[in-house]
Each structure stands twice: as C-alpha cells, then as structure tokens.
Amino acid sequence: MRLLLVHSFLFSIGIAHAAVTAYGPHVQQPLGTVTAASASYTGAATYNTVILTPPPVPNPPPPTSFGVELKTSGVSGLSVPQHGSFFGFSIEFSVVTQVRDSFLQVPFLNLMANLRERAGSVHVRVGGNTQDYATLVSSTPDGAALEKYYGAESNPTDTPPLIFTPEIIKMMAGISALTNVRWYLGVPFNDTQHWRLQIAEVGESTLGDYLIGLQAGNEPDLYSRHGHRPDSYSPSDYKNEFGLLIDAMDADSSIPNKDLLIGPNLAGVWQPEQIWDTGFATDFNQNLAALAVERYPTDNCYAQFGVGTPRTGQEMLPSYLTHQSGQHIVSEYLNSTAYAQTVGKPFLMFETNTASCGGFPGLSDAFASALWAIDYGLQMAYANFTTALFHVGGESVYYNVPPVTNQSTFHQWTVGPIYYSALFVAEALGPSNQSQVLDLNMNGGNEFTPGYAIYENGQPTRVALVNYVTDKSGASDYTASISIAGTNPAQVKVKYLAADSVTQKYNFTWAGQTFGDAFSSDGRPVGNVDIQTITCDQTNNVCNVKVPAPGAALVFLSDQALAESDQGPTMTFPTTAYTKVQNTATIDPSVLATSNGNKGLADSLAGTSKGRNFSGAFGLAQALPSVGAVIAGALLVTRMSLMVR
Known part of the structure; x- marks a missing residue:
C-alpha cells in the first residue's frame, strides 16, 4: 500500500478555509453546549452526529401573507447578466485526491453532471493555501499523484508542502470531457525569485479551454501573519510581486495564454480599495482574467486550534437564518463589484462557506446552511459578483465529501446541504447566461422571508423564495401572492427544497428527490420528481405560492423557464468499474447472524x-x-x- 494511503487510513486530513486551515491529524472536540451523544463523538468531523435545537419562531413572527409585484419594464436594480454556472466549488489542493482520485469517481462525475444539465457547465477551483507551496514533478517516489510533506509545515495552520504529478491535471481533463467542468488553478507564490510555472504550462497544454483562470497568491493579506512575508508586507508589495510573475510568464514560451491571472484574492485583512489604489487592475489589465476575493462570515478556529474566539454552532445558528447575513458580507464589496465593471473584469468570490476552520457541527451540515447558501449566493449575484465558489471536501470539515479512505470500498458519498443549494441556484439562473437577479426586499424587508426575481431579456422568468423559520405547526408557512404587470399566467410550476427543520441532517428533498443519508449516494438523486402546479387567479392577477417553514421554493413563471432550467433526465455514469477487486467475499447476513464464526x-x-x-x-x-x-x-x-x- 502506498505511504500516502496508509497515512490517510490512520488520520483525518484537514482543509483550507480562508484564514486558517487544518492539514494534520487534528480532531475537533465538540464544545460544551452540544448533546451528550455528540460530546462523545471522536470520528471524522464531517460525520459528526450532533443535532442542534432550531431557534424559536421570531417574536414578532413575520407576516405570513403578502404581495410580490413584478414589473415587466423600467425595472431598476437588476444585476449584470449572470451565468448558470455562477455557483461553483473550491477544493483545497491538499485534499483533491479525496474528492477525485486517479480512478475517476463515479459519484463525483454524477454530481457534476447534475449541475451541467441545469447550468451548461460547472466551475471548480483547485487551490487554497497549499497551492503556494506546491511543486509539479514528473513522478513521485511511490507513484502517488500527490504527496504531502508533513514535518515541513509552515504557518499556524500547518500547511504542508506538496508535490504532485501531471496525473492530477490529466484527471481534470478527463472529468471535463465527461461533464464540462471548467477549472481554476493556482501558481505557487511562496518564492517570487524562482517561479515554478509548471502548473501553468501543463495546465494550459492539457486542459486547453477548460482552464479559465490561474490564481496568483492566495490571501496575500495574511502572508505576514503566517510568517510568509515581513511584517511590513503591503498591497504595493503584492502588486510588485504580481508584476514579477507576469514578467516570468511573458518569458516562458510554454505558456501561450498570458491573460488568465486572477488577483488579489484577499481574505479581508486588507480592503480591496487598497489594492485598486495601487493601479493593480489597470496596470495589469491585459493579464487579468478576473478580480477576486475570499470571505467567510465567521470562523470556528478555537475548536480546531485553540485560538480566537470560542463559538458553538448552537449560538451561531440564528445568525445564519437571516437575510442580513448575506447582505452584510456583500456590502463590503459593492464598491469593488462596481469598480470591476469599469475595468471590464468579472468579480469572483473565490472561496467561501459557512465558517473557516471547517465550519460548525450541526450547522454547516444541516438544512440551515442550504437555505443560507441559496440566499447568500443569490445576494452575491444581485450584488454583481459573477462567480461564487463554495469550499468543499476533506474529512475534517462539515461539508459534503466522499467516504473516508478506509471506507471507500463499501461506503458511498455523503451529499451535504450546500450541494442542494447549488442545484437550486443553477435552476434559478438557468443556462441562458442572460439571467439578471433582483432582491425583492419583499414582505416589508422582513429578514426571515427573503426573495429574489430572475429576469431574462427584461422579463421575469423565475422567483426564488426562502423561509428561514422552523415551525412544525404550519402557522409560520407563508403565502407570497405573485403578480406580474400586465397579465399573469394561468398557472406556475414550483419546485420545493424541503426538510422538517433547519437542524435536520441529510435526506433533504429537492423537487421530491434526495441524495439520502450519510454514506448512501452515488451522486444521482433518487425518488420521483415532484413539481407542483399552482393555478393562478387571473381575475385578480395573482399566483399564490405557499412556502413551508422551513423551506425554499423556486417558482417558474412559464413552462419555457422550467424546460430551460431542467432539461430532462441527467446523463449519469454507472458504477461499472471497481476500485477493489480482492477480498470481496460476501455472506448471507441471516447465516452470519446464527454462526459462531468458526465453522470449518x-x-x-x-x-x-x-x-x-x-x-x-x-x-x-x-x-x-x-x-x-x-x-x-x-x-x-x-x-x-x-x-x-
């Protein structure tokens, strides 16, 4: 067995999250407010069994009946045209083989195919803190595609240097050929005197048009804190190093495309305006594919490293169940998204999720985060971000991942709440690449009942509605009475994202289908598709759409809008190949139950x-x-x- 696999068998491998990353054999211990059962849990973080208590119904409760008026002309405040692939994923380089090994994982292909069917393509970034210390080599001593060098870690987050082979990039090309995934990679940025440009060379030659960006520097505003640059390191210093990278790429004939760079990728310590003031976006305009930042609403670093402010999922849960969460995050970037348009560049949220340092047990893996990510994602689209990449993967975080290494031969994948959000947003935006998003500020701007309208060519096509309240009595279900200026359709179609509680784990349903429980999915939704037909009151020009508490509804205002967003059955990939061909004997459970195990x-x-x-x-x-x-x-x-x- 390869050394890498032996190591992975025995230890959980962490993942980068903005300011802080877990890479070594850290095991997060639940804090004191969780239940007795969860306090004794010692397995991989992503399968933590803690279930939190939903917040009570707000006092006063939000109104449960209100109007939503959609204009068909003179609409102000619409976002820039958005792609259906707006909602993508970020995978930390150090754990990329957990998500897709040299054997193309069928569940991963199916998950990507689901999104491709709805959005046309999927955007995935492979990078993070570990990209700055990664080196492409022709081969590794034991034949593995990726090696981590523990013992040579740097900074407080124990970032290990990596070596990897072209096999990693060849895997990406294979995935792209099957599912139209488009990739972002990162150029190592730790040694600006001796640039390692092999990832750009091999990336461009192998991926071709499937490579859509090269990140230059991951969170440079944290370099000095992590001991990677002097304390005096400034936005001007980053700009100067970026210029050195451009010079090195210009001199490299093996990199034909010089215009794929992405920066400044700030974590939130520096303000983006500090970078724009250096002339970064104008001086390097011809080399930039996009401008980007990285941001999480908070962190759970105390539980992982014993640093920062102690927080628990239970106390943080209410802060995610409000429209104000996404609004607060994007408000800091409104100047920058407007500025990006003046210099003709897309503006990316290159890495985000519920919390850095792996998220919160009972929150990041619960239905609450699915609702939050829908609201936050559409809020970013409304604020003129053009891509949002949600960080996933790794066993030491509370996001969807493949089974841990030593269980991959008999367990399937666990599909977490964020993936359901990706399906919702992909269908909300559709594949036209002309969708414009409007925050409806509906229900008097109530923070617990946000909603968005999606326009194409000046006309409303879909409405996304969220209900953050948990109330099993049904008293907090709300009815949005949608009216369209001029005339309403005779009927609308509605898909629901549903669960019993914001703290429910697994078995959520999207239009009646689910990816099931932990360790149970091959990436294909199961169950019968359930699309509700709601007859509209054309006399009063209104369509009454009910949204359960909790839940989210996607309203298709025409059959054409529904057909565009969901074009029939997804082409999926059968499990006709096997990763384990030895030691596969089976025994009838009924025989085993009555056996003492020593017959013969x-x-x-x-x-x-x-x-x-x-x-x-x-x-x-x-x-x-x-x-x-x-x-x-x-x-x-x-x-x-x-x-x-």
Missing part, C-alpha cells in the same frame, strides 16, 4: 492476501508472530511516512 476453521488460520491460506500444520502459535510483524510493519511504514512528509 478449527485447524486452520486463513489469510487475507491473494492466494494465501495457512494450513492446519501452520498453527496459531506459529501464526501470531507473523500477525504481529504485519502490525509492526504497518506502524513502521506510517512512522516513516510521517517523517518524510
């Missing part, structure tokens, strides 16, 4: 290696030293792997 083996000790069986002459006394040697050898290999990485 009284005088022999079986082996698990192919073609190996110990005869009765090789008794237990002789076998035990060999078993001990195997265990000792495994431990030695693990120790060696820790020493060389």
